[in-house]
Amino acid sequence: MYDIDMFADEVEQLAQQAEQAEGAERVELLARAANLAIDPLRRIELLMLVANAAGRAAHQAVAPARRGENRAGNLSATYEQIGTAAGLSRDVVYRQHTHGAALSWPAARRGVHNGRTSCRETAPEGADARGETVK
Numbered sequence: 001m002y003d004i005d006m007f008a009d010e011v012e013q014l015a016q017q018a019e020q021a022e023g024a025e026r027v028e029l030l031a032r033a034a035n036l037a038i039d040p041l042r043r044i045e046l047l048m049l050v051a052n053a054a055g056r057a058a059h060q061a062v063a064p065a066r067r068g069e070n071r072a073g074n075l076s077a078t079y080e081q082i083g084t085a086a087g088l089s090r091d092v093v094y095r096q097h098t099h100g101a102a103l104s105w106p107a108a109r110r111g112v113h114n115g116r117t118s119c120r121e122t123a124p125e126g127a128d129a130r131g132e133t134v135k
Contacts, residue, residue: 004038011037015046023057055102058086062097 014033018026030053034046064070065077083093086103096103104110 007036007038011042011046018049018053023060026053027057052102055104058103059097059101062093062103 011033014029014036018029018033021029027050030046030050034043034050037043037046062082065082068074068076071077079090079094079097082097083090086093087105087109088096088103092106093103
């Protein structure tokens with residue numbers, strides 16, 4: 001059996017270290033903490049922090065890419081190339097980089113549909129739209 005207290009202590013240590021870190025290092029520490037978290041609510045909290053930190057780290061990585069830092073021939077990356085790497089369109093990358101704090105996928109790409117399902121099935125014969133039997 002796992003020593004739950006030991007895992008909880010390690011999770012909190014990693015989370016505290018992540019508070020002091022930035023960029024990809026913060027993402028890594030939060031991801032490790034989320035992986036070790038046994039409490040599902042704490043895991044959810046940490047995973048949401050991972051998503052936020054990853055978006056911010058990607059946002060921070062755009063500027064060096066645009067300047068050509070650590071790229072072959074020091075060629076600056078275009079918004080099209082950054083968009084391809086991020087799985088976003090060129091225009092979205094530009095807007096999010098110049099007007100936002102993080103890069104993120106749209107809700108539909110993340111599988112979020114405002115609480116509604118995207119598929120609509122017809123109700124079986126003799127049932128109403130909710131699938132309940134009509135008498």
